[in-house]
Amino acid sequence: MAKILQCYFIILSACILLCSIATGEETSYMKTSELKRRQLIRKKLTHFRVYWHDVVSGTNPTSVPIVRPKNFTGFGQINMIDNLLTTEPQLSSKVVGKAQGFYGLASQEEIGLLMAMNFVFTHGKYNGSTITIMGRNAIFNKVREMPVIGGSGLFRFASGYAQAKTHSFDLKNGDATVEYDVYVTHY
Known part of the structure; x- marks a missing residue:
């Protein structure tokens, strides 16, 4: 009972x-x-294109390994990033923000990265706002799509997606420039 x-x-x-x-x-x-x-009803769709500069070479790299792999495939390596975001592919073009976060080699069969980063905007209307991108980046695919999972400031309640396309990759030093087309809905 x-x-x-x-x-x-x-x-x-x-x-x-x-x-x-x-x-x-x-x-x-x-x-x-x-x-x-x-x-x-007032939900907005914002599209922007920026160029992400991953500099691993030189005296002031913006991407540094924080975990090195114990195998020859690179699986397990993690890089912390503070990469510039520019309006054009040239590193000398106008800087609109930074990509801060990390990427790790998360696949044993191919070069597939786990990306977790914030696009932190430092100029213009979106100065001080961020979007968060987290997803899989199979870098040998021509176009890679990753979800936008959130944001802050003017991008509060953000959702959407980012398409990444490699613009250039230097085989000698490992530096890369990647075009990001981002579509974000927000209030």
């Missing part, structure tokens, strides 16, 4: 909690917010 009463109490408590959530009553740890219909 005691077990039946315990089960009844648990079910009753769950029902009360669900009813309070459904009716909008607040609890000490949860609040429900309603987005107004006009806010949903």
Whole structure:
């Protein structure tokens, strides 16, 4: 009988909690917010193209290994990045921000990277705003698509995708320039 009463109490408590959530009553740890219909209609789509400069050579690299692999394939290597984002493929063109985060060689069969980075904008309308990109980057594919999983500032509630295309890669020093076409929906 005691077990039946315990089960009844648990079910009753769950029902009360669900009813309070459904009716909008607040609890000490949860609040429900309603987005107004006009806010949903005001959702924007922003497209931008930037060039990502991965500099591994020289005296001031923007990409450095923090974990080195224990095998010849490179699997397991992780690089921390603070790469410039420019408006044109030349490193000397206008800087609009930085890509900060890391990438790691996450595939044993091919060169497939796990990318986790924030595009931090430092100029123009989006100065101080960020978007977060996290996904798989099979660098030998002509076009790679990765999801935009969030953002801050003017990109709050961001979602979307980024398409990466290698613009140039220097076989001698390992430096690369990658074109990123990014499509972001946000409020």
